[in-house]
Structure formats: structure tokens, C-alpha cells
Amino acid sequence: MTELNDVITSVTLLGGRSKSGEPEEVNLRLVPGDLVAVVGPTGSGKSRLLADIEYIAQRDTPSGRQILINDDTPDPELRFSWGRRLIAQLSQNMNFVMDATVAEFITMHAECRGDGNLDEAYAEKLIHEVIAQANRLTGEPIMPDSPLTALSGGQSRALMIADTAILSDSPIVLIDEIENAGIDRRQALDVLVQNQKIVLMATHDPILALLAHSRIVLKGGGIAGVLQGDAEEAALLQELQRTDAALMAIREKLRRGERLSGSSLGSGSCPA
């Protein structure tokens, strides 16, 4: 099986029409390591966008959009087999359901990448790598022999992200509203970006949206525009991150049973 990760060097989205027939002025070329936020209210066209990418649309879906792979139209055969594996999806309501330990499961996943030929030493290395990566994202360490279904929400999310970054063959990762609970979101995005994924992130969170390199704005079933960050937004991001850190520090104090004072906010002091 061709490794999609290695073959796909760029994905380009060419605009079509919104649901009301408005033309979309979009020409967005994405390369591995890109982080793109997708913003817009529910029902504004996220599933439509997703379906177009997975179908590698060639102006033959209701949106009239076109998706280029490596700056070209893929031949029909490839379009078919690639589309299925183009996007890895991660969302809030995904769970582990398999009755296996973390180590067994990572081995299983690695086996299906190598079509069943997996060297034992290599499997060991992968298990270690995925778990170590997941444990950098969550405060509650995951053990190789933990049952998958016994992991907490934060642990599950961390393992899903580490596994997708290291073992999934899909060049694009779509993250749907990654929550703040039990996982370092910024690091999670870094892991995916460093592993050369194209990351699409649907979010309403200003910090996450501003961390992205660009922002697809959805409205009424169409792409209303693609925004690039600027100096002003970068400054706002800094400010938001300071406030966020201060809020975290207050939460931590609360957890430790301490008294809170009005001056805690805005000082930007990180918890010791």
C-alpha cells in the first residue's frame, strides 16, 4: 500500500459556490505542517467542506469546488483509493471501544500500516514512542498495560492524538473542537504539525484560532474567506495566552484549597 503521508506534498482547495450560489474566492494551498482553523456557526458548511476534500471533488459536487493534489488533478483510480484515506478525524465524542491494552492496540494499529509484517523490536519502539508522546500531552501517565477502555477522557484524547501523529497514514488531520480538559492543546497541535500533518481545526476558541497559520471562515454553506494572521492578531494572542495562564493559576490555587485575591488576574504569573 502506498504511504499517503509520503506521496502527498500539497492539497489545494479551489472555491466553488456557497449554498445560496455566491461564488467563493478561494485558492488555498496547504502543505504538510500547516495549521488551519475552520471557524463558523453550526451548519455553516463544515461537513460540506469535509465531504469535498474526502471526495477529492473535481467541480462535481453541489459546491462546485475543486481539490488538487500535488498541484494537479489526481487520476480517477488514485482519486478513489486516496480519498478514503486522506483525512484522519478526531472529535470530542470519539471513544476507544476495543477490549485491548494500550500496548496491544498500538501493535495492532502498527500492523495494519505494515500489512501484517511487524518486527517485534520495531513494535516495542513504536509502543514506547506513542505512549511517551501521549504522556507529554496529559498529566495522568498512560501505562502500556492499561486497558484502552479504562483511560480517562484526557488520556484517551492524548493517546488518539499521539497515535494519529505517529501511526496514521492520513496526510490531513481534522480536529473537531479539542477540549481543554486533561490535555495540553497547544502541544497537541505541535505534535501533529511536527509530524508533517496538514491540520484542519474546527474551533470557537480564540486562542486556538489565533495559533493557526490561517483561518477558513464558513458562512451559509460556503467559504466566506480565508484570513491570514497579522501583527495585531499576534499581539492579541499573546494577551489571551497571558490571561489564560493567569486563569489556570487561579484554578490551581483553588484546587490546592488556597484563598484567592483580586490581584491574581492579569499578573500573568504562571503557577510555580
Next chain:
Amino acid sequence: MKLITVAGPPSSGKTSMLLRVIEWLKEQGLKAGVVKFDCVASRDDERYRAKDVPVLLGLAGNLCPDHYFVTNIEACANWGQSLGLDLFISESAGLCNRCSPFIRQALGVCVIDNLAGANTPTKMGPLLKQADIVVITKGDIVSQAEREVFQYQVRKVNARAEVLQMNGLTGQGRERLGALLAQAPDTGDLEGRKLRFSMPAAVCSYCLGETKIGKDYQMGNVRSIAIPESEVSGGETA
């Protein structure tokens, strides 16, 4: 007209997924109708009717659902033909894993969900092994990794089939499946056509209404399980 046979375990999402695909086919100007085969009860015909999809419902009752299917599919297909349908889809639920309703030269689709368990594909027999397309549903509630593992398990059992992930709730993936159904060959007359896999032999006293348990009541096609001698009191095996 194209006859498409769709089968899979109960509640694997066959109807939801088909409603989404039929919607897409309609957008392409293609008219589809359905016959739903089930065993005991089904209200899926109402779901099709609510979406203006012509539908027949067949309940096998006290007959083996596979035998019920094969003795009725021709008449159902003729009904579809008389309505001028482009595609006629037979949807079978409640089959045992010994069988498949797939017919030679008619597209066969197996539906299975991601929650079925990693070993389920190896237990499914011709329903999965002989399908041209395998649709895996309910991917929205399991992790990406499990979707990939499950798909690999399906591939191991059936390397020939086109395997697709589809979400019956949102319709994600329907374009691909819809395109495959739209490209299916025309089926023509079913008379004299062959099933891809023979039906199970089932001619014994219990077929004829026997309900009592015991050697004296078993007649006809009966097979005994192998049990090691030492553990059997009386030690007699059939």
C-alpha cells in the same frame, strides 16, 4: 434496472446509510426503491415512505430469512421494474452469518459497524467475504486508530472489495458509495440466475415444528458436536 443487494447485522446502520445514499442518487436524477427483508418485525418501511422512497416489506416469520429472500427476490425486482426504477435495492437484516443474499452479476454490499469488535469480520462468512463493497458505519464514535484497525481486519477477510467508511447520520461518505451504486451493471432478468453461495441445508424434524429436545425427536439433517470421550457420561456420540 440495477439490482443491489445490501446485507448486514441488525442495527448496523443499513437503513440510515441507504436513506442518505438514495438522497444523493435522487440529486443525480436517479430513482431508487427498496425491499426490506427482516425476520420478526421492522418499521424501516415507514422511514423509506417518509422520504418518498417506494418500498416493500417482507417478514420471514417462521421461515429461514435466506430461503424467504431467494424465493421472493424475483417478484420484488419485477415490481421495481414496473415502477420504472433505475436502482432496486434489497436490504436484508437478521440473516445468520452462514449466508449471504448476494447474487452473481448483481452488486453485493455488506454493512458492518465499527463497534462490532475487531474479531467480528473473521466470524462473518460469505456476507463479508463475497461482498463487492463493504460499508463500515458508526465511525463517528470510535477513534481514528480503531477505524483503521477495523478496516484492516475487514481487508484481511475480503481483499477484493471496495471498503468505505460512511456516517449514516450525517451522510459523510455518501458520494463515493452513491457513485459506485450508480455505476453498477444493469441486472436484467433474475430467472435462472445463481446465488453466490448455497443456502444452508435445513431439513430436519425441527424445521417441521418439532420443539422437544432429545435424541428421539431428531430426524433428518442433524449434526452432532464433537465432545471428548472422558467428559461424556454414557460415552455415546452420534
